[in-house]
Amino acid sequence: MDNQSKHDELSGVYNRRRFIQMMSTVTTGSVLLAACGGSDNQPLTKTTHVNTLSQKDARATLDASVGKTYFPSDDPNVLDAYTAPPPLIQSVQYVPGHGGKVTAFTISFHPAPTPYGQNKYWRELNKRLNVDWQVMLGPSDTYPEKATALLASGDVPDIFYVGLDGAPALITPVKQGAFTDLTPYLSESARKQFPNLAKIGPDAWKNSSRFGKIFGVPRPRSTAGEVLCIRRDWMQKVGITDPKNLDEFFKMAQEIQKAKPDGQQTWAFGSISPTRDFFYQMYRLPNKWGMQNGKLTYYIEMPQFKDAIATVKRFWDAGLFHPDSFTATQAQNKSDHASGKFAAYVDGFTALSGQRANAKKINPKADVVILPPFGYDGGAAVHWKGGGYYGVASIPIQKGGDSGRVKELLRILDYLCAPTFSVEGQFLALGIDGWDNEKGPNGLKKVSDRGQNEIQDMAYIANAPQVLYYPDEPPLGPALQNTQRQLLKMGIDDPTTNLVSETARLQSAKLSQIDSDHFLRIIKGDEPVSAGVDQWIKDRQQSGGDKVRQEFTQQL
Structure with missing residues (x-):
């Protein structure tokens, strides 16, 4: 393909015939969801009030639970924590859609949902959004190819998931203006007209922007970066629970390996590739890029990098990494760690709760915690912060010419970003009561098998900020909130996060x-x-x- 052809493909100049040809390929392994048609546009109206506490009463109840079951964050980039669910609020006051068709394309990590005719959740979602919601799901393993092909077709959906980390080729259409500039609608003051979008933290908005513009609604994630998950019960067995420098850390790793704490051969660490970042943070290296003497400097160019990598080699030479540490996948890391093959591995901040549960299934005494980094010399360390988002929901430029239509689409995204403890958020996550969900042993609702099949990734194109709430282990929420504060206190950004090279x-x-x-x-x-x-x-x-x-x- 010559350069002009590549440019044309990314610019979306294919005709309708090309789109039909492309769709015969794209829909293999993905699914195009289609419902019945919608009605003509209608004036914006208030939603029907559901049977919940008033905003005032819900706020009063929540305020009374502060420090007891509700632990609000004092930092917009730190997650709220709960030990019990609060009263539900109604977060959406206006009907989002005007009754017509709205199409969307998003990444998917699950099988196709139950077809529309048999899917009560889908029909209820249409009713609550007041649109004919049609979403194409692109499986995660083929998302880059499908996203590029769909954008090139010229016949694009109203809302388009853009994940630049997984599909870097999309940066060219972003630069060329393939997506509506949402800055006038979603600047800090303007986004107040979309209350749920306004709850997304400032780091997510800043880091997801490109070329000085907001080109999509970010899907918020924790701003804490990857962390070292470690067996604290093993640390307690060897008497080193709070290493403060490199020598203590080395001794702890050696003692754990010698002790065989679960009665089997074990190692200190899993995969070496992500674990090395923990050592780099001990040496206060920049988060990929940093400034030295006024010059942008890549972390391997920093003078302390040689000492940092020599330390990683020291631990490797001492046999403290698992033999498969150069080849193991992250799935193998999680499984091997849970089964007790090694003490520590690196994962995302919010992955800890699941890993604790996995380890406890095998050994009920397993206590997996996050070990924040410490300076190799006993001084301060740094923590490499994450971007605070996972992709954005954008509006292709072809769909953004009408400001009324843009606002309608943003109201739909505002609904899909409803808080966890809201009527809308509970419906999005748990579906129709008594049909898609059932009560568990603790009296709390959980998605049933039927609900899982109906819900899948129907509304995955947007989400609310996460909360730290673990009904099976309530104290974990406030504990993780404190850990996140600690990490962000020493956190440093990659200054190039929202730049493009x-x-x-x-x-x-x-x-x-x-x-x-x-x-x-x-x-x-x-x-x-x-x-x-x-x-x-x-x-x-x-x-x-x-x-x-x-x-x-x-x-x-």
């Missing part, structure tokens, strides 16, 4: 391979640390690294 995109595979190859050779002793790092820096700079720096610097 064309060279980084085009050379990403080559640069990643350089990073991987040099790291592997240094750790295994095929390259000496100092000379190996020097060559690593040189290879990276000459293969586009300096050009990436230049492009980022221009934008900064």
Whole structure:
């Protein structure tokens, strides 16, 4: 394909015939959900009031539970915590849609839902949104190809999920203006007209923007980055529960391995690739990019990097990493950690609760916690913050010419971002009471098998900020909130998070391979640390690294 053809494909100049041809391929392995047609537009009207406490009474009840069952965050980027569910509120006061058809495309991690004719949840969702909701689900493993092909077709849905991390090729259409600039609608003051969208934290809005514009509604996630999940019960067995420097950490790892705390051979750490970031944070390295002497500097170029990677090698040479640590997948990491094959592995902040539960199924005494980083020398460490979002829900430019239509679509997204403890949020997550859900042993509702089949990823294109609430282990919510505060206190951002480097995109595979190859050779002793790092820096700079720096610097 020549350059002009590539440009045309990304610019979406294919005709209707091309779209039909493309759809015969795209719908293999994905599903196009279609319902009956909608009605003509109608004036914006208030929703029917549901049987809940008034806003005033719900607020009073919530205020009375502060410090008891409700632990509100004093930081918009820290998650609220609960030990018991509060009274439900009604978060949406106006009917979102005007009765017509609304199409959407989003990434999916589950099978196709029950077809419309047999799906009560879908029909109820249409009723509550007051639209004919049609959503195409792109399976996660083929999302990049399907997203690019669908955008190229020229016949695009009203709402389009854009995940640049998974589909970096989409940055070109974003730059070319393929999506509506939502800044006038969603600036900090303007988004107040969408109360649920206004609850999304500032980091998510800032980090999801590109080219100085808000081009989609971010799907909020914890701003805490990846963390070290470790067996605290094993740390207690060897008497080192609070290592404060590198030597204590090394001794703790050795003692755990010697002790065989669950009566079997174990190692200190799982996969070496993500675990190394914990060591880098101990050495206060920047979050990928940082400033040194006024110059944007990649973390391997920092003077302390040689000491940091030498420390990782020291732990490897001591046999403290699992033998499969260079090849294991994250799924294997989680499974092996839960079964007691090693003490610690790196995962996302909110993954801890699930990992605790998995480990307790195998050993009820297992106590998996987050170990925040500490300075290698006993001083302060840093924590590499995450972006605070996972993709955005955008409105293609073809659909954004009418401001009334844009606001309608944003009201729909506002509904889909309803808080967890709201009437709308409970419906989105749990479906129709008595049909899609059932009460568990603790009296709380849970999705039934039928509900799972009906709900799936129907509304996954947007979501509310997460909350820390674990009905099977209520104290975990406030504990994790405190941990998140601790992490963010030492947290540092990647200053290039919402910047775009064309060279980084085009050379990403080559640069990643350089990073991987040099790291592997240094750790295994095929390259000496100092000379190996020097060559690593040189290879990276000459293969586009300096050009990436230049492009980022221009934008900064």
